Amino acid sequence: MVASTIPWETVQQTFRRIWGYDDFRPPQAEIIRGLLDQRDTLVILPTGGGKSLCFQLPALLQSGVTLVLSPLVALMENQVQELREHQLPAATLHSELSPHQRRQVLRALEANRLRLLYLSPETLLSPPVWQRLRQPSVIINGLILDEAHCLVQWGDSFRPVYRRLGAVRPALLAQRPPGTRLPIAAFTATADPTVQRTLIEVLRLQQPHQVRLNPYRSNLHLATRIVWSPRQRRQTMQRFIQQRSGQAGLVYVRSRQDSEDLAAWLMIQGQTAAAYHAGLSSGDRRRIEMAWSQNQVQTVVCTSAFGMGVNKPDTRWVLHYQAPSSLTEYVQEVGRAGRDGRPAEALTLMSEPTGWLDPMDQQRWRFFTTQTQALRREAQHIARQIPAVGSVAQVQQQFKQGAIALAWLHGQGRLTWSDPFHYRLLPGSNSTATLGSVVSAMQDYLSSRRCRWQHLLEQFGFGHEARQLGTCGHCDRCQRS
Structure with missing residues (x-):
């Protein structure tokens, strides 16, 4: 860990000047200190807990750009608009920008004029953006994965690029002087213990500072x-x-x-x-x-x-x-x-x-399970036909579902990424998590006769808090009993 040279009084003054609040809400100060100290961080903070501020403020206090990987254009646009209203050096890159707007953002990136750049994982690894980020002259002070649960939720299906994010840091550091640091922080509102382990493994977080608040809301x-x-x-x-x-x-x-x-x-x-x-x-x-x-x-x-x-x-x-x-x-x-x-x-x-009488839910769950089984068969079929070492581009060119199959193989512990664009197959399979178990957990919650909040707290790894809560008094199960 590298202790920050920025005085805490400067942090508080900047916070009051830009956001107008007197003091941080717990655990915002703890998260901000960790990011300023350049620590890898995993933050689980319930919806509405002020997650964005926790990485925006450190980014504005440092030189260089913080890359914020976000799953949706709407999410990027909303946050960048708020930052620009404060006259702050933030921008976004996505497919809906005009060519002129994209050129402006890329020029600002190359000139180190940005402090926050919002983009999707797919845009991050697109050739025009990746080529510029690899330039040693572009100063990058951190990588933020916002709504990090999407990596687990979508990474094995229609957004396979999420599975390649762990190879981003070593590839960028290879183009920079020895000793350069590039901390990674993952932010989400919800992550059960399995999701937490997956995020740490896929992103290759190094002894991450973990901040977890439970999702319980008494109102x-x-x-x-x-x-x-x-x-x-x-x-x-x-x-x-x-x-x-x-x-x-x-x-x-x-x-x-x-x-x-x-x-x-x-x-x-x-x-x-x-x-x-x-x-x-x-x-x-x-x-x-x-x-x-x-x-x-x-x-x-x-x-x-x-x-x-x-x-x-x-x-x-x-x-x-x-x-x-x-x-x-x-x-x-x-x-x-x-x-x-x-x-x-x-x-x-x-x-x-x-x-x-109403088969809607069962049909939908069966559909997802069938999709997963079909993907598994396709991935196994592709694994038998591709070379042990190769590139995503080659596999995509040969197979329509090639990138998804590679992501699935990575999730099964049968593949590792040499860099964000090249893979190496591994023998065996280490993963036990399946969509079936995820669906079963949802079905168990719906049919459970226990306190719903207690059930959720246990599922998300807050067993002590669940025992302390007992019966909540504000769910349908508690009211019936």
Whole structure:
């Protein structure tokens, strides 16, 4: 560890000048000190806990650029817009920028004029950006992985580049003088012990400083409700929203089509609603976010694309029209309600246990399991045909699902990355985590008769806090008992 040379009084003065608060909230000061000391860090801080400030402030106090890897354009744009309103040297790179805007950002990067650069993992490893970052003249003081749970959630499927991030640091340091440091910090609102281990292993964190707060929120009431038919599912949702007239909330669905269909149906029923998913243009997404934030729209029917980086403290409720596939997704999404500390509700609709009358949940879970099995077979097929040492580009050129198969093999302990673009196959398999176990954990939570908050705390590695809590008194299980 390298002790920071920046006086703590300077840190506090900068914090007050830019953000206008008198003092940090726990554990913000601890995280900031660790990043200024150039320590690898793993931060698990519940939604609304002020994670962004923890890496933005150290970045602004140091020379060079801090690279912030973010999963969504909307999330990048929101944070950069707030920084620019304070006249701070921040920028973003993504596919929706014009060529002129991209050239401006890349010139600012080469000239070391930026302190924060937001980009996706895919953009980080794109040739124009990677070539510039490898230049020794470009000063990089840190790498931040925001919404780090996405590495585990998406890295083995449609965002395989996440699995290559552990090779980024050694590849960048190879182009710089000996002794150069490049700390990595991963930030997320939720990570169970398995996810924590995966993040440390994949990112190759070195003796990371770990800061973990449990997700318990005494103002958030958790409940599930069984529905016996697709029609009853819609009617239950409609009644729930009607009974909360004037209260802003979110309806989470699992597909773009459901988002569009349900938003249109709610509007026919007289509700103010909007559909939100990753297929919308950036302009449409900003417009919906603004309308909802200003209470012009009561309900946003959204996929998981909505929420990360959108801060509306007076969100009073979250309804899961279909249960998420994992507890990590669930806690992320319900945590967007009641950030102002006032009472809020989270309701999950679930099919009746047999699935005969409403098979929606069982069909979706079977679909994900089938997808995983198909991916495993494809990866094993590809592994038998590719060379023991090779490049991602060659495998992608030969196989449509090549990059995903390589990421899956990495997750199974059968592959290592020589650098972000080249792999080496390994014998055997070390991984035991599967999507099936993730789905089972979600199903166990939905059917459990125990206190829901106690169940969640145990699943996320806070057994002591779960025992201290006992029964929470503000979930459907505790109220029934």
